[in-house]
Amino acid sequence: MQLEQKNVLLGISGGIAAYKTPDLVRKFIAQGANVRVVMTDSAKEFVSPLALQAVSGNKISNSLLDEDAEAAMGHIELARWADIFVIAPATANIMAKLTHGLADDLLTTLALATKAPIAIAPAMNQQMWAAPATTENLQKLQHRGVLQIGPASGEQACGDIGYGRMSEPEDIVTFIANYLAGQTNNEEISNEQINHPPSLFAGKKILITAGPTREALDPVRYISNHSSGKMGYAIAEAAQKMGAEVTLVSGPVSISPPANIELISVISAQEMHDAVMAHIQTQDIFIGCAAVADFRLTDIPTHKVKKKAGLLTLSFEQNPDILKTVAALSNPPFTLGFAAETHDVEAYAKGKLERKKLNMIAANDVSSSDLGFNSDRNALTVITKNNTISLPAASKYALAIELLKLLNNEYSANQNNKKSK
Incomplete structure (x- = not known):
């Protein structure tokens, strides 16, 4: 399994693509990963925390100050636990918050508190994806080393066609597995193991x-x-x-x-x-x-050029x-x-x-x-x-x-x- 004993922290923000995240969690676990999920309040409007808890086997985190966490500092616990922090879907709003270092909920606070690599899977309307503000935010995030997965192109929930669809769960898992394999000195994934x-x-x-x-x-x-x-x-x-x-x-x-x-x-x-x-x-x-x-x-000699004193000009x-x-x-x-x-x-x-x-x-x-x-x-x-x-x-x-x-x-x-x- 490509992600054996890797700790994947999955951040879910409020986009329609959040409905794909239970499947994403299952696919991470199928590759051997330990998965914990953090959601924004708006994400809960698109996907049930209960469903995510059922597939991950772990409590879903949402509150910045969790009384059940050690010393009520759950965000620090999660930040230290993660080998990689994957935000999927990453809405235009979340990307803007990450760019400017805002930390007004658990997800964005974790992004500042973790030393783990951060990967985003953008998902938004095609016009929002093409907007200059989003482009500038993405460039700044890339400059800081944030990894980008997608987006894909195709028909969107609003009826538009273009870039902005969140990458499919199997593509996200493959990307993360390949990245972590490259980041460590483990033996490379064989060609036969890679999803074609x-x-x-x-x-x-x-x-x-x-x-x-x-x-x-x-x-x-x-x-x-x-x-x-x-x-x-x-x-x-x-x-x-x-x-x-x-x-x-x-x-x-x-x-x-x-x-x-x-x-x-x-x-x-x-x-x-x-x-x-x-x-x-x-x-x-x-x-x-x-x-x-x-x-x-310009002209190739027909015989081997012999060594002569001085410079050779070609x-x-x-x-x-x-x-x-x-x-x-x-x-x-x-x-x-x-x-x-x-x-x-x-x-x-x-x-x-x-x-x-x-x-x-x-x-x-x-x-x-x-x-x-x-x-x-x-x-x-x-x-x-x-x-x-x-x-x-x-x-x-x-x-x-x-x-x-x-x-x-x-x-x-x-x-x-x-x-x-």
């Missing part, structure tokens, strides 16, 4: 690029980068297990390809470009995960921009790009998203040897036109699952927008 929504991409064709490219300097030497291809290969494997027909265009790597996918091996950026363009017209989704060289030698020209070319097609597939940066990661990624007219971009910081290039682990900041979502450090395969779920939400919304025009 098996039909998420049924009938969809996905083309993925992975790995580095090599640009020849002469018949013997080349320039390249540190990309191992592990992230792109993880995405390819996960997408195939989630029902997609996957084509993987890979630069030179030392890892075996996933089963049941079409692998196209290339060396240079030009070869990768040509392979992508030869297959792109039939694809629904394009994921550009490869670390493609921006430049190549002339370079730009390689074709695969992401930009795909996104500029007259009928482009849904396009997700990657941005590997060493500083100002989010700013550079947003610029790339806008400049290349992508649907999504996943940015990662490769300045540390612990994450990114050559590592088995990664962390991503996923950016769309209206949202910025942080996926905390986890195995690349677990991260691929979470990224593909976000991609599916964006892809579905994109398709719905096309149909409505």
